[in-house]
Every structure is written in C-alpha cells, then in structure tokens.
Amino acid sequence: xxxxxxxxxxxxxxxxxxxxxxxxxxxxxxxxxxxxxxxxxxxxxxxxxxxxxxxxxxxxxxxxxxxxxxxxxxxxxxxxxxxxxxxxxxxxxxxxxxxxxxxxxxxxxxxxxxxxxxxxxxxxxxxxxxxxxxxxxxxxxxxxxxxxxxxxxxxxxxxxxxxxxxxxxxxxxxxxxxxxxxxxxxxxxxxxxxxxxxxxxxxxxxxxxxxxxxxxxxxxxxxxxxxxxxxxxxxxxxxxxxxxxxxxxxxxxxxxxxxxxxxxxxxxxxxxxxxxxxxxxxxxxx
Amino acid sequence: xxxxxxxxxxxxxxxxxxxxxxxxxxxxxxxxxxxxxxxxxxxxxxxxxxxxxxxxxxxxxxxxxxxxxxxxxxxxxxxxxxxxxxxxxxxxxxxxxxxxxxxxxxxxxxxxxxxxxxxxxxxxxxxxxxxxxxxxxxxxxxxxxxxxxxxxxxxxxxxxxxxxxxxxxxxxxxxxxxxxxxxxxxxxxxxxxxxxxxxxxxxxxxxxxxxxxxxxxxxxxxxxxxxxxxxxxxxxxxxxxxxxxxxxxxxxxxxxxxxxxxxxxxxxxxxxxxxxxxxxxxxxxxxxxxxxxxxxxxxxxxxxxxxxxxxxxxxxxxxxxxxxxxxxxxxxxxxxxxxxxxxxxxxxxxxxxxxxxxxxxxxxxxxxxxxxxxxxxxxxxxxxxxx
Numbered sequence: 001x002x003x004x005x006x007x008x009x010x011x012x013x014x015x016x017x018x019x020x021x022x023x024x025x026x027x028x029x030x031x032x033x034x035x036x037x038x039x040x041x042x043x044x045x046x047x048x049x050x051x052x053x054x055x056x057x058x059x060x061x062x063x064x065x066x067x068x069x070x071x072x073x074x075x076x077x078x079x080x081x082x083x084x085x086x087x088x089x090x091x092x093x094x095x096x097x098x099x100x101x102x103x104x105x106x107x108x109x110x111x112x113x114x115x116x117x118x119x120x121x122x123x124x125x126x127x128x129x130x131x132x133x134x135x136x137x138x139x140x141x142x143x144x145x146x147x148x149x150x151x152x153x154x155x156x157x158x159x160x161x162x163x164x165x166x167x168x169x170x171x172x173x174x175x176x177x178x179x180x181x182x183x184x185x186x187x188x189x190x191x192x193x194x195x196x197x198x199x200x201x202x203x204x205x206x207x208x209x210x211x212x213x214x215x216x217x218x219x220x221x222x223x224x225x226x227x228x229x230x231x232x233x234x235x236x237x238x239x240x241x242x243x244x245x246x247x248x249x250x251x252x253x254x255x256x257x258x259x260x261x262x263x264x265x266x267x268x269x270x271x272x273x274x275x276x277x278x279x280x281x282x283x284x285x286x
Numbered sequence: 287x288x289x290x291x292x293x294x295x296x297x298x299x300x301x302x303x304x305x306x307x308x309x310x311x312x313x314x315x316x317x318x319x320x321x322x323x324x325x326x327x328x329x330x331x332x333x334x335x336x337x338x339x340x341x342x343x344x345x346x347x348x349x350x351x352x353x354x355x356x357x358x359x360x361x362x363x364x365x366x367x368x369x370x371x372x373x374x375x376x377x378x379x380x381x382x383x384x385x386x387x388x389x390x391x392x393x394x395x396x397x398x399x400x401x402x403x404x405x406x407x408x409x410x411x412x413x414x415x416x417x418x419x420x421x422x423x424x425x426x427x428x429x430x431x432x433x434x435x436x437x438x439x440x441x442x443x444x445x446x447x448x449x450x451x452x453x454x455x456x457x458x459x460x461x462x463x464x465x466x467x468x469x470x471x472x473x474x475x476x477x478x479x480x481x482x483x484x485x486x487x488x489x490x491x492x493x494x495x496x497x498x499x500x501x502x503x504x505x506x507x508x509x510x511x512x513x514x515x516x517x518x519x520x521x522x523x524x525x526x527x528x529x530x531x532x533x534x535x536x537x538x539x540x541x542x543x544x545x546x547x548x549x550x551x552x553x554x555x556x557x558x559x560x561x562x563x564x565x566x567x568x569x570x571x572x573x574x575x576x577x578x579x580x581x582x583x584x585x586x587x588x589x590x591x592x593x594x595x596x597x598x599x600x601x602x603x604x605x606x607x608x609x610x611x612x613x614x615x616x617x618x619x620x621x622x623x624x625x626x627x628x629x630x631x632x633x634x635x636x637x638x639x640x641x642x643x644x645x646x647x648x649x650x651x652x653x654x655x656x657x658x659x660x661x662x663x664x665x666x667x668x669x670x671x672x673x
Contacts, residue, residue: 234460253348
C-alpha cells in the first residue's frame with residue numbers, strides 16, 4: 001500500500017477527482033442543481049443532435065452522429081487495413097520495411113500536425129486528392145477543397161485520419177502475428193490450404209484478442225477525436241464536421257459555460273463506456 | 287563529471303538569461319510581426335530590459351489563460367487579446383489607469399469597475415477591396431462608383447486570362463469572411479442597423495438584413511473564390527489569380543510593394559470597420575513594473591510613431607498623425623478619413639457567437655442556398671437571444 005500510495009494519490013488528483021467534479025458540474029447550472037436539464041438541452045441543440053438531416057441531406061447531422069459516422073467508417077477501415085497490412089508486410093521482402101515505417105509515421109506524428117497535413121492534402125490548389133479527382137473529371141466539391149464544403153469535410157477528415165491511425169493497428173497486429181506458431185501455417189500448407197484459407201481460418205481467429213484490443217482503443221480514439229478536427233476545419237463549415245469533444249471545447253472555452261461542457265464530457269463517457277464494454281467483454285467472451 | 291558540471295552551469299546561466307526577459311505574447315508572426323519587433327528592440331535599447339516575443343493567437347490565449355489565471359500564473363507579462371475576453375477576465379488584470387492618464391486615444395481603453403484593464407495599441411481598419419494598381423492599369427480596370435459598376439468590374443476581371451475568380455476569399459478560422467460581410471452590412475444597411483445587430487436589437491432574419499444578403503452579398507459570392515487560407519489567398523491574389531481581395535490595412539505590411547496597392551470601398555459606403563489590438567498585464571506577472579514600463583513605451587508618442595512608421599497599422603493616438611506614416615498608410619488614412627469607424631462586430635460580441643459567425647459564413651460562401659439556416663443560427667446563438 002505504501003508503494004501504491006503515490007500512484008493512487010496522483011490517480012485520485014488528476015483522474016478521479018476531475019471526473020467526479022465533471023459529473024457533478026454536468027447536473028448543475030449557474031443557479032445550482034439543474035437535474036437533467038443540461039442533457040435535455042444537448043439533445044435539443046442541433047449542434048449536438050440533428051438526426052432530421054441524416055442521412056438524406058448533407059451534414060451537419062450533429063456532433064454525436066458525426067462521431068458515430070466516424071466510428072462506422074474509420075473503425076473497420078483502420079482495424080481491417082492494419083490487419084491486412086500486417087499480414088502483407090510479414091510475407092513481403094525486407095526492403096519494403098520503409099513502407100511499413102511510412103505507415104507507422106502516422107501514429108508518431110502529433111495529431112495537430114496531422115490535422116494540418118489533412119487540411120493541405122484536401123486543399124483546392126495544393127491538395128493532391130482534389131487535383132487527382134479534378135484531373136479525372138470528377139465534379140465539385142470532390143475536386144475542390146474538401147474542408148470547405150459540408151458534403152466533403154467530415155469524410156475528408158475521416159479518410160485523412162486513417163493514415164494517422166492505421167500504423168497503430170498494423171503494429172499491434174504484427175506483434176500478434178509473430179506470436180502465432182508457424183507450424184500451424186506449415187501444417188495448413190501441407191494440407192493444401194490456400195493463402196486465403198490460411199488467413200481466414202488461422203490468422204484471423206488467432207489474432208482476435210489483438211483485433212479486439214485495437215478495435216476498443218480505436219473506438220475510444222474516435223469518440224474523443226478533437227485535435228485533427230480543430231486544426232483542419234474547426235468543426236465547419238456550418239458545423240458540418242463538428243464532433244463532441246470539439247463542442248465540449250467550444251462550450252468550455254468560447255462560451256465559458258462549464259456546465260454544458262461538463263454535460264458533453266459526460267455524454268462522451270456515457271457513449272464510450274457501453275460501446276467499449278460491449279467490445280471488450282462480450283466480444284472477447286464470444 | 288567536468289562535462290556535466292559545464293552543462294549544469296550552462297543551463298543555470300541560460301535559465302538566468304531567460305528569466306530576465308520580459309515575455310510579450312501577441313498574435314502576429316512573420317512579416318506582420320516585424321514592425322512590432324522593431325519597437326520591442328527599441329525599448330530594450332532604451333531601458334536595457336530584454337524582451338522575448340512569443341506568438342499566440344487570440345483564440346489560444348482565450349483557451350490557455352483561464353486555467354493559468356485560476357492557478358495564479360501567467361505565461362506572459364504583457365499580452366494582446368480580444369476586448370470582450372479582457373472584459374470577461376478583468377479581475378485578473380493589472381489596473382493601468384496611471385499609464386494611460388492624459389493620452390488622447392482614438393479608440394477607448396477597456397475600463398471595468400473604474401479600472402483600466404485593456405489598453406489599445408495602434409489601430410487597424412478594414413477599408414474595402416484591395417487591388418494591384420499595376421493589374422488594374424494593365425487591364426484598363428477602374429474603381430467602381432456604383433453597385434452595377436462593381437458587378438461589371440467583377441465580370442470583367444473574370445474574363446482576364448489566368449484569373450480564377452474576381453475576388454479572393456481569405457480563410458483561417460473564418461474572420462476574413464466576417465470582415466467582408468460586415469462591410470456589406472455597413473454599406474447597404476448603415477451604421478444603425480449594424481449596431482442593432484451587435485446589440486441584438488435587430489434580428490438577422492429581419493427583412494432588411496435578409497435583403498442585404500440576398501441582393502448584394504449572394505450575387506457577389508458568385509464571383510468570389512471558395513475560402514482559402516488567407517495568407518495563401520494573399521499570394522495568389524498578388525500573383526494575379528484573383529483581381530481583388532478584402533483585407534484589413536495590415537495587408538500593406540505583407541506585400542512586396544505597398545505602393546502598388548489600391549483600395550476601394552463598396553460604392554456608397556459611409557462607414558468601415560476599425561478597431562485596435564488590446565493589451566493587458568496579468569496581475570500574476572512577476573515583472574509587473576517592467577511590464578508597465580514596456581506598456582508605457584508602447585503607447586508613448588515615441589513608441590507609437592516608431593510603430594506606425596513601419597507600416598501595416600495606424601496610430602491610436604490623436605497626437606501621432608499621418609506625417610509618421612509610410613506613403614501607403616498615409617493614402618489610406620486620407621481615404622478613410624471621411625468615413626465613420628464602426629466597431630468590429632464579431633470582436634465586440636465575442637464568445638461562442640463569434641466562432642459560430644465565422645463558421646456559418648464559411649458555409650454560406652460555398653452554399654448560398656443555406657442562407658435561411660445561417661441567419662436562423664446567428665439569431666439563435668446571439669447573446670441577446672440567450673439572455
């Protein structure tokens with residue numbers, strides 16, 4: 001206990017106390033106890049929840065839905081791509097190591113820098129994506145500045161962030177691959193199993209614990225995404241790419257409303273915990 | 287061991303050196319900061335007090351400083367910030383009444399409960415659309431005298447080979463778009479309507495405001511580029527990809543040849559937005575007296591004359607006149623001399639509305655059909671509507 005003391009003290013001061021304080025504030029307003037008012041107001045605010053436009057009209061759909069869209073697109077792509085890349089690189093010649101390094105660079109790049117890169121990647125005049133699409137005759141806004149248009153801003157952020165995160169998935173899957181007994185693959189080859197069959201019936205099931213860890217951590221990353229959006233679009237145009245953490249920041253530091261900011265923080269936790277629990281416990285048991 | 291000792295002594299010496307510097311935090315960087323750095327250098331030469339200048343945008347100051355204040359700390363000894371934000375955190379600022387006594391300011395200091403907490407430092411105006419005289423001369427273009435002329439000018443510019451759109455639209459966090467919108471509101475709505483919008487007495491969805499958007503701003507947007515990062519837009523405009531560019535007068539300090547700059551307001555304009563950068567001294571500074579000395583130098587006749595002589599800004603002292611300006615600023619001062627100066631709308635309202643204003647205009651620029659939503663949200667988020 002003596003040895004645990006300093007760590008527990010730090011944990012209490014910098015994690016537990018602020019979390020409890022945030023929860024407490026989320027049920028308050030400037031006049032005192034407010035019950036669920038802050039949360040009701042959040043769901044009445046189209047900046048947070050605007051399902052009437054989803055999915056038939058272009059964003060904004062509200063920060064909560066934007067986060068969920070982020071999860072639906074980014075999660076399978078980064079987890080799946082990371083797994084595939086790990087397998088490909090494990091079988092590829094040594095010299096392609098530079099490609100693996102390039103992919104891993106994304107995860108060691110500060111997210112603020114990542115946001116700037118995404119912004120310029122999709123910029124109308126200097127961005128490679130609009131330039132290529134323009135050359136192929138794709139119409140606006142796809143061949144223009146993605147961050148400037150509500151149709152493309154959110155998707156651009158999500159696609160751009162895949163490079164920033166896929167290295168994480170790839171490295172963890174690579175580590176998992178190295179722990180699989182090679183005799184399993186040798187036996188399968190002797191039995192005449194194809195590459196695909198080896199991947200599907202050996203690699204994927206044996207990597208399931210790693211995949212779940214990657215998926216859970218990716219999910220949390222997506223639900224608390226902030227820096228990339230802040231730098232690249234500030235949630236715009238017209239809230240078309242805003243996310244919960246950004247709205248929390250605006251409430252806390254621009255509107256100077258700690259109660260609304262705390263309510264959004266609590267909402268992020270409420271959304272994250274069940275999803276994380278479902279992934280981590282239910283799927284692991286399955 | 288000896289090596290480590292040397293490193294330690296070096297570090298202590300470096301720390302001591304750093305500790306002596308007065309930390310000034312302001313929003314300008316690159317070419318925009320150079321004239322201000324010259325003034326800081328003059329202060330150091332005069333007083334022997336070294337000054338370290340750090341760049342931090344007003345948005346970041348608004349984010350970082352509240353937590354620092356709560357801890358009784360400050361990252362800077364003299365800081366530049368938004369007026370609305372300084373008012374909000376006035377309790378954390380040093381009273382500068384003695385420093386500003388007797389100074390004939392053009393723009394008023396920020397006084398909260400009898401204490402001067404924000405002091406204006408030079409002024410800027412957002413006079414209208416800038417153009418290159420050489421570009422206009424080469425293509426036989428003239429400044430417009432009425433709205434029809436203005437639209438004709440835009441159409442003619444777009445026929446010039448190499449021009450993408452008639453007008454460049456600067457972006458960043460969104461303020462260049464709000465500057466342009468404010469110019470349209472002032473020109474076609476007048477000062478009373480403009481002030482009514484600031485105070486929340488006039489609604490954005492009111493017919494007269496909607497008419498300005500529908501009849502003037504939206505037709506103009508047909509000739510304007512999509513929002514481009516404002517310094518990149520500046521370069522592209524200077525290189526001839528765009529014919530005109532709406533910007534504040536600090537543009538004169540950011541182009542290769544300020545003497546090639548011409549500027550015109552929208553025809554019929556009688557007021558332009560102008561303002562100042564406010565500075566404050568946090569009461570948690572350990573160098574309050576030195577910071578006071580620096581502030582006094584910055585707002586002295588000598589300090590202001592030196593600053594405005596470098597271009598990009600105008601004097602905030604009535605007794606430092608155009609004779610101190612470079613030719614481009616002198617011409618500008620003459621051009622806007624007859625116009626009323628209106629406060630910057632988004633800087634005055636501040637808070638989350640400011641951010642929403644910028645963001646909604648970014649949407650309007652690429653989706654003019656979103657006008658109804660934009661106006662509705664601007665009304666919804668106005669502090670007057672929130673109570």
